[in-house]
Amino acid sequence: MDVSDISGSVLCRGSRLMRLVLLLLFILRLNSAWGVWVDFPSNNAPEARTLHTAVWTGQEMIVWGGWVGNLPFFNNGGVYNPEADRWGAMSMEGVPEARSFHTAVWTGQEMIVWGGYDGRKILNSGGIYNPQTNTWQPISTENAPAARSFHTAVWTGQEMIIWGGFDGSKTLNRGRIYNPQTDTWRGMNTENSSQSRGASSAIWTGQEMIIWGGHYTPDQALNSGGIYNPVTDQWRPVSLTHAPEPRSNHTVVWTGQEMIIWGGEQSGRPLRNGGNYRLSK
Numbered sequence: 577m578d579v580s581d582i583s584g585s586v587l588c589r590g591s592r593l594m595r596l597v598l599l600l601l602f603i604l605r606l607n608s609a610w611g612v613w614v615d616f617p618s619n620n621a622p623e624a625r626t627l628h629t630a631v632w633t634g635q636e637m638i639v640w641g642g643w644v645g646n647l648p649f650f651n652n653g654g655v656y657n658p659e660a661d662r663w664g665a666m667s668m669e670g671v672p673e674a675r676s677f678h679t680a681v682w683t684g685q686e687m688i689v690w691g692g693y694d695g696r697k698i699l700n701s702g703g704i705y706n707p708q709t710n711t712w713q714p715i716s717t718e719n720a721p722a723a724r725s726f727h728t729a730v731w732t733g734q735e736m737i738i739w740g741g742f743d744g745s746k747t748l749n750r751g752r753i754y755n756p757q758t759d760t761w762r763g764m765n766t767e768n769s770s771q772s773r774g775a776s777s778a779i780w781t782g783q784e785m786i787i788w789g790g791h792y793t794p795d796q797a798l799n800s801g802g803i804y805n806p807v808t809d810q811w812r813p814v815s816l817t818h819a820p821e822p823r824s825n826h827t828v829v830w831t832g833q834e835m836i837i838w839g840g841e842q843s844g845r846p847l848r849n850g851g852n853y854r855l856s857k
Contacts, residue, residue, distance in 0.1 A: 621656075648674060700723035715759065740778075748774075775825050781830060786804075799821060818851070
């Protein structure tokens with residue numbers, strides 16, 4: 577089994593999306609003050625791409641990585657400032673190797689990218705980008721998680737939790753926790769961990785990480801999940817009562833009180849439903 581096997585229709589839809597991206601003359605953004613769409617600047621914008629990552633810094637959007645069809649994968653990106661309505665370049669010195677199917681988190685000062693697939697191999701490397709200094713620094717690979725793509729990443733306020741994904745032959749139910757201040761990785765308890773999965777969702781509640789959905793194999797989507805507390809290093813299950821139907825490649829947000837799941841696919845069938853999950857007290 578390879579990456580194209582596990583991604584299934586994700587790559588098919590991605591190819592169609594890439595063709596559409598290349599045909600776009602304008603990218604639009606919403607001006608919330610007026611409730612209208614305005615032209616998005618193309619000058620100095622990154623090349624057309626899909627399956628990249630983006631983070632919001634509080635002032636700017638950082639886009640990085642991705643790919644376009646049979647072309648090489650990207651290890652470049654751009655920084656967009658909506659107030660100035662312009663793109664800025666990102667340094668290529670010390671940049672991580674090109675990839676897609678990776679993750680990115682914002683720490684409050686830096687963007688951390690990790691894992692993914694470069695078109696030839698699955699990766700267990702990454703990098704840290706500081707937009708203020710426009711510099712990259714590497715992430716230690718000592719005690720790093722096994723190489724993977726289709727994994728999840730959340731930022732706890734101090735650490736990045738990497739979990740699940742696909743290692744090139746199977747889905748995973750393990751992960752590790754990275755501290756950028758010390759550039760070190762630590763382990764996670766696997767007892768009562770959620771079932772192996774890729775293309776799941778993950779959110780941070782302020783105290784815990786909730787994993788939900790995804791697929792165990794390309795044809796077996798899941799509607800189960802788990803809740804992980806990094807302080808106690810303990811897992812507990814997400815209730816299956818009234819859970820939405822199984823799915824992967826869906827979206828998730830945290831409202832401050834509830835996790836909202838919507839969309840996704842089940843064995844290639846797109847879904848238009850979802851559910852709200854409230855943590856028990």
